[in-house]
Amino acid sequence: MMDRAETMRRVAVIGVGHSTFGVRGDVTLQELAWEAIAEALKDAGLTQKDIEVSVVGVVGTREYELMPAVPVNDYAGLTHVGPIRVEAACATGLAALTTAHNYVASGMADIALAVGVEKMTEVDTATSLAVGGRAGNYLWEFHFVGTTMPAQYALYASAHMARFGTTEEHMALVAVKNHRHAARNPKAHFQYEVTVEEVLGSRPVAWPIKLLDSSPISDGAAAAVLASEDAVRRLGVDVPVWVSGIGYSSETPNMVRRPHYVGLEATVRAAAMAYKRAGISPTDVEVAEVHDAFTIAEIMAYEDLGFVEKGMGGKFVAEGQSDLGGKVSVNVSGGLKGKGHPLAATGLSMVYEIVKQLREERERGRQAPLKRYVGLAHNVAGIGHQAYVVVLRR
Amino acid sequence: MALTSLKEKIDEAVKQQLRLVDAVVGSTGFPIVPDQKTGDPQWIDVRELPLRYMLSLGGARKFFEGLAGGKLQATRCRACGTVYFPPQVDCPRCRVSDVEWVDVGEEGELVTWTVINVKPLTFSHHGDYVVGIVRMPIGVNVLAWISVGDPSGLRPGQRVRLVVGRREPEGYVTYWFEVPH
Known part of the structure; x- marks a missing residue:
């Protein structure tokens, strides 16, 4: 790895914003993005004139506005400072954060804004499923085989079960935990808890994945304001949260060309890069938002991020080690599973949660106990087509 | 089920929805319907965008010739021996574009x-x-x-x-x- 970290400037997150996630038929795409941008600006104590570059992450396709970045940026009063549009499928949020970070780290800007927004409910569920199923490799997977995103994760779940004895109950425990947190997060899509029995008894989507193993189709937006160390000092930011290390990688979009189906190699590589740049090891991480698009994805994430050895992810959740206050407090926001997964918003929603956690600003029953103040966000595109890992420290 | 009859089936479902939109436009002049759950007004896009792509087969054309003859084929780079499935005719590993077709x-x-x-x-x-x-x-x-x-x-x-x-x-x-x- 070429690492020029010593020549880059330190970058902090100084403001975060988050819309309510869910089926948001009450607002336009622009209004939805503004909910997050307005909160992020207010949180940073800044206005649009302080922003030197805006990065707009949006996947699109499911929105009627096919080139949404400019309308979103304009509505938010940021017309002259962007937008730089970023797209990395479900990992667009952290890709947008990375892009904004790099503007500041390189010295091209002192203060940058990253927003991720998605309105997924402007098409029907069947169309949304088809758009996801076409991702990455249309002819060889979708045309011939009719794969869907849940089916791709199901191929991994099935292999993980056969190889390591992971069970449908283990996966259900992830849903139970994340719904528990979502029910305490006023901005989450799902405001209710579920039981293991309810998850196991829910409608099959792609065996062994059931409806309650799956993240919902959600609308939402999240934003972050990033600043250089100079700007942090100049602005007198009380509690800057530093972007301590960013890692990224990708994997073949061809399911058949992958070496195995028990973990995401893109996550393993992205995590190694992020840990190296941050100068930490996986055991230093106290609070993490991981990409639980399906419950098996969270189990694999424990392993691929190094929280537990490969194959032990099911046991990890069953022992409560990923609970609030466990070895690592994982998805205390409710995760994609409970909070919702508006594609481009997800990565920045993770940053929002980790920043609030590290500032110890969370609601009762959702604040992770911290000693080292090390948090992590893990955002995946497709089924590990791309992965971003960001280490944040107070 | 031929492509045309599948399309007819899908269109019939869509048509039912559009009849409702027609009725609403007839009475109000706008394609605006309330959301079934929340009542929030939703504008139904009436400028339909039919997306039907044409995919250029490129180097994969031989694959379909093989499949028509009952064979499922991959490609193998003559220079470095890498086997590709799905087949591809350029080898990024050795940057040579000289492959042979092989049965899987x-x-x-x-x-x-x-x-x-x-x-x-x-x-x-x-x-x-x-x-x-x-x-x-x-x-x-x-x-x-x-x-x-x-x-x-x-x-x-x-x-x-x-x-x-x-x-x-x-x-x-x-x-x-x-x-x-």
Whole structure:
């Protein structure tokens, strides 16, 4: 790895914003993005004139506005400072954060804004499923085989079960935990808890994945304001949260060309890069938002991020080690599973949660106990087509 | 089911919705309907955008010639020996574009599988289908349907046999695996 970290400037997150996630038929795409941008600006104590570059992450396709970045940026009063549009499928949020970070780290800007927004409910569920199923490799997977995103994760779940004895109950425990947190997060899509029995008894989507193993189709937006160390000092930011290390990688979009189906190699590589740049090891991480698009994805994430050895992810959740206050407090926001997964918003929603956690600003029953103040966000595109890992420290 | 009849089925469902929009436009002059759950006003896009792509086959054209002849083929780089499935005619590994077409073989080992219950619209006329990844003797994996009555008996490492044929009701030439008795 070429690492020029010593020549880059330190970058902090100084403001975060988050819309309510869910089926948001009450607002336009622009209004939805503004909910997050307005909160992020207010949180940073800044206005649009302080922003030197805006990065707009949006996947699109499911929105009627096919080139949404400019309308979103304009509505938010940021017309002259962007937008730089970023797209990395479900990992667009952290890709947008990375892009904004790099503007500041390189010295091209002192203060940058990253927003991720998605309105997924402007098409029907069947169309949304088809758009996801076409991702990455249309002819060889979708045309011939009719794969869907849940089916791709199901191929991994099935292999993980056969190889390591992971069970449908283990996966259900992830849903139970994340719904528990979502029910305490006023901005989450799902405001209710579920039981293991309810998850196991829910409608099959792609065996062994059931409806309650799956993240919902959600609308939402999240934003972050990033600043250089100079700007942090100049602005007198009380509690800057530093972007301590960013890692990224990708994997073949061809399911058949992958070496195995028990973990995401893109996550393993992205995590190694992020840990190296941050100068930490996986055991230093106290609070993490991981990409639980399906419950098996969270189990694999424990392993691929190094929280537990490969194959032990099911046991990890069953022992409560990923609970609030466990070895690592994982998805205390409710995760994609409970909070919702508006594609481009997800990565920045993770940053929002980790920043609030590290500032110890969370609601009762959702604040992770911290000693080292090390948090992590893990955002995946497709089924590990791309992965971003960001280490944040107070 | 031919493409046209599947399209008719989908169109019929859409038409029912559009009749409602027509009625609303007739009375109010706007294609605005209340959301069924929340009542929030929703503008129905009346400038329909039919998206039907044309995919250039490029180097894969030979694959379909092979499939028409009952063969499932991969490509192998003549310079470095890398085998590609899905086939590709350029080898990024050694940057040479000189491949030969090779059969993937007839029998392989099941690696992993799932049963697709919730299907994309264009597969909705099929019953639940089993999709698996199979390791073939030439060292590539193939993703395809597994023709099996009860998938709960499937095991990793199980031998399955490749079949090339037409899949009804559409009649598309494709490939799938069968479990030998």
